[in-house]
Amino acid sequence: MIIGKVIGTVVTTISHPHLKNRRLLVVQPLSLSGDVPDPYFLALDNSQAGVGDTVLVNQEGNGNRQAIQNPEGCINSVIVGIVDSVYLGE
Amino acid sequence: MKFGKVMGTAICTSKYTGLESLKLLIVQPLSKHLEADGGLVVAVDVVQAGEGDICVMARSREAALAMPEIKFVPVDLALIGIVDEYNVRPDGELDFILKPGWVQYS
Numbered sequence: 631m632i633i634g635k636v637i638g639t640v641v642t643t644i645s646h647p648h649l650k651n652r653r654l655l656v657v658q659p660l661s662l663s664g665d666v667p668d669p670y671f672l673a674l675d676n677s678q679a680g681v682g683d684t685v686l687v688n689q690e691g692n693g694n695r696q697a698i699q700n701p702e703g704c705i706n707s708v709i710v711g712i713v714d715s716v717y718l719g720e
Numbered sequence: 721m722k723f724g725k726v727m728g729t730a731i732c733t734s735k736y737t738g739l740e741s742l743k744l745l746i747v748q749p750l751s752k753h754l755e756a757d758g759g760l761v762v763a764v765d766v767v768q769a770g771e772g773d774i775c776v777m778a779r780s781r782e783a784a785l786a787m788p789e790i791k792f793v794p795v796d797l798a799l800i801g802i803v804d805e806y807n808v809r810p811d812g813e814l815d816f817i818l819k820p821g822w823v824q825y826s
Contacts, residue, residue: 635816637752638808642776644767645801646786654776654801656752656808663817670752672721672776682814684825691781704778704786704800706721715824 631688632668633713634659636681640672648703655679655709657687673707674698686711723750723806724777724799726769730762738793745769745799747777752808763797776801 638656642649653675659668671689676697679685687707688694694708695701724747732744743765751757754774766786769775776799778786783798785791 633818635814637814638806640776640801640803641805642801643804645776646766646778648786649776649801656806658752658814658816660816660818663819667816669757670722672723681809691785694782702785702791704782704798706778706780706782712826714826715822716818717822718818718820720820 631686631710632659633716634673634685634687636679636683636685636709637670639681646704648698648700648705649674652676652698655681657685657707657709660684671707673709674705675709677709677711679709679712684713685709686713721776721778721800723752723754723803724748724761724763724775725750725754726765726771726773726775726799727760728771736794738790739764739795742787742793742795747775747797747799749777750774754806761797763799764795765799767799767802769799769802774803774806775799776803
């Protein structure tokens with residue numbers, strides 16, 4: 631799982647049935663200063679995250695299928711939590 | 721899952737069994753500002769996307785799971801949504817750097 635920040639929303643009227651009833655958000659992963667930032671990706675919201683929230687994103691297929699309770703879900707990334715605070719040692 | 725813009729189609733008469741009824745589209749992967757990013761790829765279309773549509777692409781195992789019937793086909797990229805509206809915060813407005821120590825986010 632990774633920590634990322636929601637930077638945008640996507641509206642798709644015609645989409646795969648597995649994407650129904652959930653928002654599709656654009657997430658930019660957080661990175662340490664000086665590191666090359668990872669590219670953006672799209673994630674299906676499962677915990678009512680909004681733009682500007684810092685979120686926890688699961689990027690493994692099986693975990694996503696359990697998160698959205700769909701044994702055949704075709705989703706690469708699911709937002710599984712909203713981060714309150716982060717402690718990073720030196 | 722990323723954005724992709726449909727550029728064209730590919731027609732294969734002889735291909736792996738199970739791929740018969742699937743439409744192959746040539747797709748240009750896009751960045752978050754919808755600019756071209758990387759080379760052209762071929763994706764299977766399941767949402768009847770046409771040329772010039774900006775779509776949502778699922779990759780790897782999830783692309784095969786997006787297929788209509790047979791879920792066990794050699795497909796690693798599928799178009800699973802056609803984007804109607806997309807808005808993104810401008811660069812530099814949000815901070816993406818992890819700082820040491822306690823950081824409160826919400």
